[in-house]
Amino acid sequence: MTANIALSRIHFPVTTLGPGRRIGIWFQGCSIRCPGCISMDTWAPGRGITTIDEVVNAVTQWLPSADGITISGGEPFDQPVALLDLLRRLRSLTEADVLVFTGHPWTKVRETVDASSGLIDALVTGPFDVNQSQTLALRGSDNQELRFLTAMGHERFAPFQRPITEVERTLDVMFDDRGDVWFAGIPGRDDFRRLREMLEKAGARLSTSDDKRPSSGGMSVR
Template identity: 55%
Template sequence: MTSIGISRLHFPVTTLGPGRRIGIWFQGCSIRCKGCISLDTWASGRKMTTLRSVTGLLERWLPETDGFTISGGEPFDQPFALAALLREIRSKSDADVLVYSGHSFEALTSHLAEMDRLIDALITDPFEIDDDRDVALRGSGNQRLHCLTPLGVERFAQFERTVASDDKAFDLMMDDSGTIWLAGIPGRNDFKRLREFLESQHHTIVTTEDRLSETR
């Protein structure tokens, strides 16, 4: 039985690719880019589950989804689990698959050969906190979009452009503990402005970054 570390699943995600998408965040990241907004997904060995459990949860959303976005964490830190998940997705859905990785495309060639036609579009390279943030679907301008299949070209070639006003949005998620998650590509200082606004309204905000710094 395939084990897989998953931080969270969510549907619909509308800010990380076209249409209403199933978002899958892997748990565990060896790259750990400075300024990452998902520090809670860095630790490996946590939130382990089985591929069967994950695919069982996804099935309820399959009739309504336009695509899948897989991020993290770092999906390619679990290459065998990632490949198994992608095969399951392909067997159950014709929707497109977008994967984010902090590795370079060149470093992933052997893995991609084993996942041939399982990924339609791939965004690669580490997040650079000081780089421009004006390219669609990417956190920093150094990151590259690779359309790997005809479906990937059809669905994602449109995102080889600068950020538009419609791109500046977040999906809001809440888990059973009441923790709120934001999915999307933040602009520079977006979270700082959000914190300042909430505090001006007499709300207290504690981020996953705050919690991690308390335990270091």
């Protein structure tokens, strides 16, 4: 019997969260809720309930063209059973690399990672910290760590163990059937604020999912 999973969305291609053209899978539900997160819509639990079978069926069409798979959220490690089940199914279908983002520290997710037995090639760990600098590739704030868990992970992701360049600060833009716009990538600290101000000056009415608590002022990686 396939496991249930709370899912926010899937998308292909994603070009801003790892090398090549990637399948993006965002889990729904997050217990960490970092101040400054742009993805508050992925925090609430109990939404987007589906099955691993349905997720795998949905992404199978893209696997032949995908260079990799990026899993984020929400918080994937808040659903460890579903995460491991999904990883096993994907690994049986593709040799593409797998990158996972988690806001939990390494010490909290290490047991689940060990149980994955090489199913995750690279892992970004640690909470987004709105007060930290944003100078490193593939990380929303510099306190986060990029770990290589397999030989493929080292080969594919070692080039990202460096400062990010301004040319790389791009975002994937996605539109859904309701007319909502989604951004995937690692924006600069004030990019989202500038975009909002620009659209509002042009007369657009904009509702966003970023964290508007007084302590927020940046964006998390999604």
